[in-house]
Amino acid sequence: MKNTATRDKLIDSGAQLISQQGYNATGINAVLKTCGVPKGSFYHYFSSKEDFGLAVIERFASSYDKTLVALLEDNDTPPLERLKRYFAAGRDHMHECNHATGCLIGNLGQELSGQSDTFRDALNLVFQRWEQRFVRCLQDAQARGDIAPHTAPEALASFILTGWEGAILRAKTLKSVEPMEQFEKILFQQVLVPSS
Amino acid sequence: MKNTATRDKLIDSGAQLISQQGYNATGINAVLKTCGVPKGSFYHYFSSKEDFGLAVIERFASSYDKTLVALLEDNDTPPLERLKRYFAAGRDHMHECNHATGCLIGNLGQELSGQSDTFRDALNLVFQRWEQRFVRCLQDAQARGDIAPHTAPEALASFILTGWEGAILRAKTLKSVEPMEQFEKILFQQVLVPSS
DNA sequence: CTTAAAGTAGACCAGTCAGTCTATTGCTTT
């Protein structure tokens, strides 16, 4: 397994199609067609569709983690400002995909976590890593006194991730980023404040 | 179309299976098998699978709306207490379904709103009706001075629905209601408060 | 008693699904 170009093409096409249509609605043949790879190659690199799906998740997560680090651990920017940039990036992405795609991990979490424990575990791990990035950013904010110290950063991180994923879902059905803006506004007005 | 018993059986089985597995993963034959109805009857009552799916949504929404009214418009109970009961009911349901089902409308919103505008519109309408129920409850709370008057109830309702749907999603992938509890806790500690 | 419609019943259709199989190509190592 030296040549990874074909494997990469498969994963890229798969990520795109699965983002748009979901896992179950995306057939292997459709993936092959969009990237012009024969079926023999697919089953050379992946043992099954599930194996392929997990690879798509893994790739997306590790790629997304890089942008997350760049946004949330940029020490030249105040922590709350970093969070705002993260939210703005999410809104931009929502516009770019015409409010259709949203968050791949969130989509698959909704679709597959009741269907397969393997997928559920993989997706859960990604969520937990994201939460950890938030925790660190919130710790910085507490250290600077930008937000009150009385709520654990872990609790806040869970609250933020949870609310943001919900806002993405709502934005998809509404075809508007308004719920995302609404969430952010109240979050910074009432939750991420110096003191209560 | 006088005899609705068969139609009802189909919708009930469909709702159950779609809740568990999603729309795309639920075949018509599987629905027929679980309620022992032949295919001829199915296409007698529904013109297509999409038609059937919309009927399932409609039925679920109108049935769920009744429990929503009972919880959120119970004038013998303080408005914030009504909300707490609503959240508690959601957590109970999550336990009952072994953290696998969650919210049918949320599931379908995630799975189908990028796939079909018909479904998206139908689901969006349901969400908006729910939001309206929250708005009324929050108005009551503001009138009593239980929460600050400076934030529009519509904005708060959107925030709550959004966050709750996200918490359900997170609870599914985590197989624990902890994110739901976390969301509720911070919501009542920081957002739904008399004054800021 | 007749007749039409509502509803039941399931065999059947073309198309698609994930996955298998065999054959062939291209590269690398000896």
Next chain:
DNA sequence: AAAGCAATAGACTGACTGGTCTACTTTAAG
């Protein structure tokens, strides 16, 4: 040059998909 493996290539399989079709039974109306 020969052997051996990685990778390409796509025809093919059985199971299953949503949907159609015809035949039959029940119910209600005139």
